[in-house]
Amino acid sequence: MTSLAATRRRLALRRFWAEFRAHRAGLAGAVVLLVAVVLALVAPLFISQDVTSVVQGTGAKWAAPSLAEPFGTDESGRSILLMVWWGSRTSLFIGFLAALLSIVIGAVVGIAAGHFRGWTNAVLMRLTDWFLVLPSLITALVLAAILGGSTFTIIMAIAITTWPSTARLIRAQTLAVEARPYIERSRALGGGHWHITTRHVLPNVAPLLLASTTLEVASAIVTESTLAFLGVSANKTSWGTMLRASYDYGAATQGAWWYIIIPGLAILVVVMAFTLVGRALEAVLNPQLRRKA
Template sequence: MSADTEEHGADAPGGDAGGANGAGGAPVSPRALARRRRAEALRRFAREYTRNRAGLVGLLALSAIVLLALFAPLLVDQAELTVTGAPGAAYEPPSAEFPLGTDNFGRSVLDLIIWGSRVSLTVGFLATVVSVVLGTLVGVTAGHFGASGGPAGRVVSSVLMRVTDWFLVLPTLVLAVALAAVLPRGTGTIIIAIGLTVWPATARLVRAQTLAVEARPFVERARALGGGHTHVMAWHVLPNVMPVVLAQTTLLVATSIIAESTLAFLGVGDPTTISWGGILEAARTAGAISSGIWWYMIPPGLAIAAVALSFTLCGRALESVINPRLREQR
């Protein structure tokens, strides 16, 4: 709930039936009133989200995949994921023992996919955190100083946005491959490479939202009362742009997972871990495409597509809840 909504909610005639008084006319503390309003806002959010069927489907599918990744150590014997501990023969087709067949070493493809979900989701989430934090910081700073920082602030805003534009025009995949090739190979490198290449879109979006928030009366009152730049950005601007950031986050996770899979498929991923992209790269190297070993190639690709689609459905549902115009178009 935005700050200006909270300010005017209590002043509206008959707007808050129990705003100042609780049951029996007892006075309610400001903290209790704030908690009540937050709880009501969450209930409204949940009601609007559950009306979006596509969003519910994406949320259920995503929850199932996340639970599968969390319980992977209980479902898969790690010893059977090694080359020497493979339980089957090479390239066995799908059967009752191996529902998705085996790879060129005799390992169960289903076990590889279940275990690979841990790395793919971890990289997707952490790379998104890096991207969203960097993009939000740049976007809020550029928007705030561009709107109320004076001549010096506009210079800071212009410099930040020119850097953002420079990253935007660079080919994202090429830049990520270059970073992953230069830095030491590992999961941390992949996270940094992806996070440093997909943040500009978030920065642009947050800056636009920040400019809209900066024009609202409650921000002007905060400045008139002596609020500094840090106070205004942290307590007035950032809470009002967080809904947009949250929606952007769900969309970026899908992008990050696809980027990790692409880097692994190109051979610049972490060779010591099992991920969906790594499975595809291993299948390509082993010649599964030319040999017609479809069960080695299709399942990891479908897993990547399913997670990306789930996050996209959740992100679109969040956008429709946040933006009333999108709700009207459903």
């Protein structure tokens, strides 16, 4: 039995990979993400955290991109290349954790609302609707400003304002799963709430959660960059704080276009890569989208 289950999993993974490879844009996005994550992980092996210190600049101020400094320098003579590289750790870390926390909250609320129905569904959906009507960016900005701009606070602010859309999506999928005949058979055989939600509902909504997580990471990175640019983040170096610093020190008036464009391009490329991968995963894992394709 174990061997049969393992064989089925291997076949499912091969089928998934074959279908995912057919989406060239998603595959390209996955390659970009792999490179970005690897670079972020190995950054401490090549550069020091002191790169964020204004006293560590060794180059000329506002130096344009050259062979010595491929991405130029900032107002303190610090290397933009090293700062973007180190900043990827902060941006990706916040993006992944905020998206993961948002997905967990949304999944728990959505499955509970779809499974228990009745007053539980009514209370959870009204709570979800209340969060949905709140302007997410303004709410995250207020939370970050009140609680402080630490990394933990930024992650919590993003997660608290982005989970409702996931909750509604998972609730709808849960209702569809629980309408299937084998759920009734499971109940008739004595299956309890925990058994049904963990053994039947969760595996069926997991593919949707995977695709949603990928898209949520992209949204979280944009939100973190926006909050940092607005000045509520205490992180020394993320792509958003670099854009804020370029504004504060007048990079545009200095003609230092590289200080503005390069962090912006880093955000754009990574967010686009996450979006491409998320769309490809949706097409592969969602049978309705797969049939339309």
